[in-house]
Amino acid sequence: MSDVIAKDDLLRLVDQWLAEGKRVLGPVKAGDGVILYAPLAASSQLVLEGFVHAANSIKEAVFPRSETIYTYKFNGHEIELSDVDPDSTQCIVIGARPCDAASLPVLDHLFNWDYKDKFYNARRAATTVVTVACSEYDDNCFCTSVGLGPAAEQGSDAMLLKAPDGWYEVRAVTDKGTALFNGKTTPAPEIKVPISDGPAKKFDTVDIETFLKNNYESDAWRDITMRCLGCGACAYNCPTCHCFDIVDEGDAAGGRRVKNWDSCQFGQFTVHASGHNPRAVQAQRQRQRIQHKFRIYPEKFGAILCTGCGTCTRNCPVSLGVLNTLEAIAAVARGSIEVK
Amino acid sequence: MSDATGFEPKIVAYVCNWCTYLGADLAGTNRLEYPPNVRIVRLPCTGRIDFNLLIKTFEMGADAVIVSGCHPGDCHYTAGNYHARRRWTMFRELLDTLGFEMDRIHFAWISAAEGKKFQQFITETTEKTRALGPYTAYREICEASR
C-alpha cells in the first residue's frame, strides 16, 4: 500500500508551512549554478531533482554556523549576563538526501554525551526531515560503503520516492513524518517505486578501521595527504563534522558569546596557549579527520562519523576529501601502493 | 544642532600625530568652533591607518569616517602619506564595487598650521553627513549579525 502526493501539491504544502511561520530548508540554486541547502522564501526556489548532492549539508538546521549562547553587558564594573533561549522554531527540511538525514542520529551521540547541548537538542526536536530517495549518484558517492544506501531511512521522518508522471510516493518513517503528511496524500496501491542499488561498494570499513588502528605513524599519511591545503571546504560542508569554537564578540558596551564552526584541518585548530602545536603538519590534521571518523567515533559511540555523501571530495579544491583518502588507504592496506 | 528627527551624526576621524592632530589643536587654541560630532583618533601617520579600522568604525555605528594627515612632502616619516594615498586609491575602488556609500568616507590633507581648514572640513563633513542621515544600510547588516 503506497501513499502518493503530486509535485504541485507538495509545493503547495511547502508554501503552507512557510505561511504557518515554519522555517523551511531545502536545496536552492545559488550563484553560478551551485546547489545549496538554504532557507526558502517560497516553494518556487526549491530544486528537488537534477543534481546528485548539494554543495553543503543540512546540519545548519540543528547546528548553525554561528549561534549565540549568551549575551553580556558591562555595567560600570559589573558584568550582566543574559541567557539566550535555544531556538525552537519549527523547521522542516525538504529534499534532503538520505546521506544528510543519516547524519542526525550520528550527531545525537556527540551532542548528548557528557554534556547535553540544549541548543542542538531544541533545534533537533523542532526539526522534521523529509528526504528524497536518490535516483542518481556520482563517482564521489559511497553511502553503500558505510552501511547506508539510496533509500536508507536513518534520520528521515518521511521519505519521498520519485514516481512517474509528477508523483512522489510518500513513506512516513516516524510519527513526525506521519503527522506532516497526514491527510495530504492519496492511496495508490498500484504505485511501488523501485529503489536503485546505489554506487558499488568502494572499500571495506573493517579494513579501514584495522589500518587506522595499526598505522597511526605510517608514512602513508604524509604521502597521501601531501596536497591537502588545510581549508574547511570538507569539514564545513560535511553533515557529520561538528567541531566548534567558542568566542566572544562585542565592544566596550557588551557583546555575545558565540559558538562557531571550526575545523580540525586549520593549522591554528590545536595551537596551545604556549604556542606549541601538537598537530604541526597537515598530514597529522588529515590523519585526525580520518581517524576520528572511522576509528575514534565508532569506538566511542558505535557509529561511523561519515555517511558517504561525498560532499567533502566534491568540494575539495585538490580532489582529496575522505573518499580519495580512504581509497588510497585501502590501496596501501592491500599493498598495491608502496609507501616511500 | 540636531535636525527635526533628532539625528546627530557620529563621525570618527583618524588623523596623524604630526599634522592634522596639531591642526586640530590649533583650531582649539584659536577657539575656532566646530561641531562636536567628530571623535578624533590620533595615529602616528596616515601610512599607519589600517583599512580594517575604517570597517570597524562603521561596524560600531559611525555614519562617516575621516582620514587626514600631512600634505604631500610634509610627512614626518618622509613617505607615509604617499603610501597611504596609493592604498586609499585602491581601497576606495573596492568599497565602491561593494556598494559602500562613498560620500561617508572622507580624505584630507591638513597641516599643523591649518586650524582654519580643520574647522571648515569638520563642519562641512558634519553637515553633509547630517543631510545623508544615519548609515542605515550598514546598521542593518550589523543588526542582522547579532
Add this chain to the structure above:
Amino acid sequence: MIDQLRQTCRKLLEEGAVKVVIGYGQDKPSMMPHPVFITKPEECDRLVWNDLCFANLAAYITRKEIKALGKPAVIVKGCDERALVVLEQESQFTRDGIYVIGVACTSLPASGVGNPRAAKCASCAVRTPRYADVTIGEAAVGSSAVGSSSCSTADAEFAQLDEFMKKTPAERFAYWKAELSRCVKCYACREVCPMCYCNRCIVDKNRPTAIDTSATIKGNLAWHIARAFHQAGRCVGCDECTRACPAGINLRLLNQSLAKSVERAFAYKAGMDKETPPVIGSYSLEDKENFIQ
C-alpha cells in the same frame, strides 16, 4: 607534449637537479587532475596535463611541508607563473632555489558556465610562460597577446566588472549582502591562493580581534574586504579562490575591482614583470589624489 613533460621531469630528478616535481596527477579517470609531488624518476609517468589542470601549483612553494622536501620543480601555466613572479618579488624564494617548468596553454577551455577557467582564459595575456626555465608546448593559435608583458589588456578583461558597476551603489550592496551571506568562512579561497602565505592570517588573530570570527553578514563583509584588499596589486587573477569556493561566491569580481584600479591608476599588473616595483610598497609623487580634500 605529456611525454616531453614527463621526460623533462624524469631528467631533473635523475640528475638530482631538483628533489621534487610539483605537477598534476589524476589517480583515476573520474577525478579532477590534482596536485602531485613526484620524488622518484620512475614515478614521472603519474604526471598528466590537460585542460582541467586548474590548480595553481605556485601555492605550494611557500608551504613548510613542501619546502621540507628540498628544491622543487614546479609546473606552471602562464597565469600561475605570474604568482611566482610576485612571490619572488616578495622574497618568498630565491630564483635559483626553484626550477620552473612552464606549459603553454595549447588549447583553450570550452567557454561557458561551469568551467572555472572560462572567464580568465578568455582575456589571458600570458598563454606562453616567459619566466620559466623551460617551456613546453606552443600557445594556441588565435590567442591575441601571446607572451605580451604589457599592461594594455583589452577591456574585455574587465567587461563583467564594468557591467556590474552600472548598478547603483545600493544595488551593489544588496548583491554582495546576498552573495556574502553564503560564506561559511571555510577559508578555501585563502588556502588555495598563492598570495595568501601568511603563517597567521588576520582573521586568526584575536588580541585584538580585527574581524569577527562569526560567519554573519557583518563578519563576512569584513573578511572579504580584508581578503581582497590584502591582495591589492598582488592578485594575479588566477581565479583559484573563485574555483575553490564551495558556496559559489563571485570573488573574481572583487579581485578585478582592485586589479582594474591598479592598472588604471598606476599602470601596473601584478606578476607581469619582475623588475617593475610592486605597486604596494612603492609610490610616485605624481600619483593622483582627486579624492583628497
